[in-house]
Amino acid sequence: MYSFQILSGLIQEEYPVIACESPLQERLRLLTHISQFCQTTRKRCYLWNLGEETIKELTVENSKLVIGEFQDYIPKPRQNKEDYFHILNFWKEYQENGILIIENIYPWIQENSPKKTEDLLVSEWMKSSLLNLKLYNQNTGKVALLLGATADISSDISAEIPIWKQDLPDVSEIINSLTQTSLLLPEYTNTDYLTVANAGMGLYISDIINLLKEVRKTTDFNNSEFVAQSLLKQKIQLLNRLYDIEFLPPPKVQLGGLELMQESFKKFKRLLTPRAKQYNLKVPKGIMLVGPPGTGKSHSAKACSQNMGIPLIMVDWGNFRSFGNQAEIKLERLLKLADKLSQIILYFDDFDKAFAGDDDLAKRLAGKLLTWMQERQSDVLVIASVNRMEWLPPELTRAGRFDYLFKVDLPNNGERYTIFKLHAARFDERFRNGGDPWDEEQWRRLLKATNRCVGAEIQTIVERAASTIFCQTVIEDTYSQSKLPPLELTIEALLEERRQINPLAIREADRVESMRNKADQQALPSSPLDESKFAVGNINIFS
Structure with missing residues (x-):
């Protein structure tokens, strides 16, 4: 109230x-x-x-x-x-x-x-x-x-x-409003009310009440945890519609490489703890991920959400331009939502594209975001992905706005090896639980052929190879509950799919190298030096 x-x-x-x-x-x-x-x-x-x-x-x-x-x-x-x-x-x-x-x-x-x-x-x-x-x-x-x-x-x-x-309600306002309704059971304790109220955070009271009415049709209200889980699912769908975002609970993802950046994410998680608050410590105001397309910047934001154990809001920054006169209003409401949810990651994809031209709207949006980042008191972590740093206004990259800049580069041999195994395990059970059916020489052939391929291109190669092998080896098309015959990937199938694509870093070499060089000048490395057995320095040139 x-x-x-x-x-x-x-x-x-x-x-x-x-x-x-x-x-x-x-x-x-x-x-x-x-x-x-x-x-x-x-x-x-x-x-x-x-x-x-x-x-x-x-x-x-x-x-x-x-x-x-x-x-x-x-x-x-x-x-x-x-x-x-x-x-x-x-x-x-x-x-x-x-x-x-x-x-x-x-x-x-x-x-x-x-x-x-x-x-x-x-x-x-x-x-x-x-x-x-x-x-x-x-x-x-x-x-x-x-x-x-x-x-x-x-x-x-x-x-x-x-x-x-009218502000979004806090937990106490939600609890006070729910106690005045007959939606929840009389035997609910203060803890039960708190559980349901936390699930409804980020919504107005009317939305929470309407969603609880829907939840009541399919959920046993004797268990407040079940009610909260159902309310959270409904809330996510509503937030996605209202704010044109993708709201994700902490996802379960696997990330090949980028160990230095992942270590930083784990440090940021500790900064959310009550003990860190006692030392007046807070999460960084912003993190910028810089690098060519397809190198895993969006995937890195999901990994950050997983490592920190907090939800992720994914936003296409360029979409705000399409809202015209409503763009600033929509951004303001989104930032208020993030503040109210507090411990959350706000991820802006393709952040640089909005600044490609001399656009007053882009400048106003950037100004509103920067002012909010400078003044906010909540534990919102802002992450922005960028391809071309030269398109950004200088004030965006100074300390106090985006405190950490990470270069997300083309994967090295060791990282490509890990990425291949992660995607191969989706189709070929021999790669699961740490398995590896291929010898070192086979891997070296594949890694050499996929030099300068990014993670997204490696994923495409594996998926297309799996589809080809399925069509060649599996005759029956009807659904079966019996044990399926194994789908085994081969080096030859992967190499054939590699020959059919032209990686971005090769066909747009000048542009990609320009991005990498700009990132080198300002950003921290996301990965340590390659020390795997496939590292370039470990190759025997006389064999």
């Missing part, structure tokens, strides 16, 4: 106009809260929006919102567009005190207002009307609340109107 308390404080100070930002799903709860506040303070509460010809009066009975008719308002015939918003003039001249909630205003008073001459005139008329409300309604006990999902106000009037934005 803390967020509502801030709004109540603004209303009590009787600001004539207050801009309110609240998601649509919270509308009923917010209207109910404002109505209850009005009844407590002996004020009348009204609601107007474009969907109603008249003003409605709001009251609360038995914690339920009651909508009644308000007789004193006679709408003006709608002949011109400004007539639709005659409510602003009415409220300026109305003699009684109270609170009027006005919806559908923001599209007309936002920063990028309508461009058509007629619409522009309406926009300017509405902004002037709001300024008149502030001027004429001072100390009258009348408050106009502008309500919408996005409180976007033109800069020429924004200084005159305070803005309240």
Whole structure:
């Protein structure tokens, strides 16, 4: 309820106009809260929006919102567009005190207002009307609340109107709201409530309640752990839709090589502990992974999530540009979500592509992200993958923003050996549990042929070889529950698939080498020197 308390404080100070930002799903709860506040303070509460010809009066009975008719308002015939918003003039001249909630205003008073001459005139008329409300309604006990999902106000009037934005609830707010419902069982303990509330973190109360209603259809509510697990699954699906992200619980992945970087991830995990907090230690503000495409930067972020044991939010940074005027708002909401979840990894893929041109939107987004990274107090770890460092603004790479820069390079012989075995084990059981059916000479043939291949290309080679062998050796196509005949990969099949692809580091050699050289100048190595038996220095050139 803390967020509502801030709004109540603004209303009590009787600001004539207050801009309110609240998601649509919270509308009923917010209207109910404002109505209850009005009844407590002996004020009348009204609601107007474009969907109603008249003003409605709001009251609360038995914690339920009651909508009644308000007789004193006679709408003006709608002949011109400004007539639709005659409510602003009415409220300026109305003699009684109270609170009027006005919806559908923001599209007309936002920063990028309508461009058509007629619409522009309406926009300017509405902004002037709001300024008149502030001027004429001072100390009258009348408050106009502008309500919408996005409180976007033109800069020429924004200084005159305070803005309240509904925050995501914390654990105590969620628990308090759940105790007022009949969704959970009476015998639930404080620990049970805490378990369910933690699973719902990052959602608004209305979303949590609606998801719990769905969960109740298929889940035994006698076990709070089962309820929390089901709620978490539903939450992940909802967050992915709402924020256009990929939310992943700590995944189980295997990473071939990059030992130096993985050691750093394990160190960062310790910085999340209560003891580290006692020493005023925190996780780095940001980590940048630099290197050519396909070298495993996204996979490294998943490995970081696994090593640290915290969830991962994967975001395509370039996608924000496609949101146009909504890009900054979407980024701001995503950063608020990350702050509320706190111990989480926020991964921006292809971070450099948004800065390829001289783009004002890209600069504004970068500025918002940098400001947040500089000021945040939560334990969010930001990871960004970059191909070309020269595209980035210099301020992005200075200490205090991205504290660690790791070069994720083309895999060496030892790393390619490990990557081949990891992917081969998916299809050929001889490679599982540390098995290795091939001798050293066979491996040297394969590793030499795949020099300058990245991890993604090695994965493709193995998958295509497995498909080819399956089609050549397995005749039956029907599903069988009996033990399957083994699928055995061969060096010849892998070499044949290698011949059919042209690795990026070879066909775009100049571009890839430029990326590697730039990364060398600024980033730390992710891998130690190759000390495997396949290292270049261990090859006997006289054999």
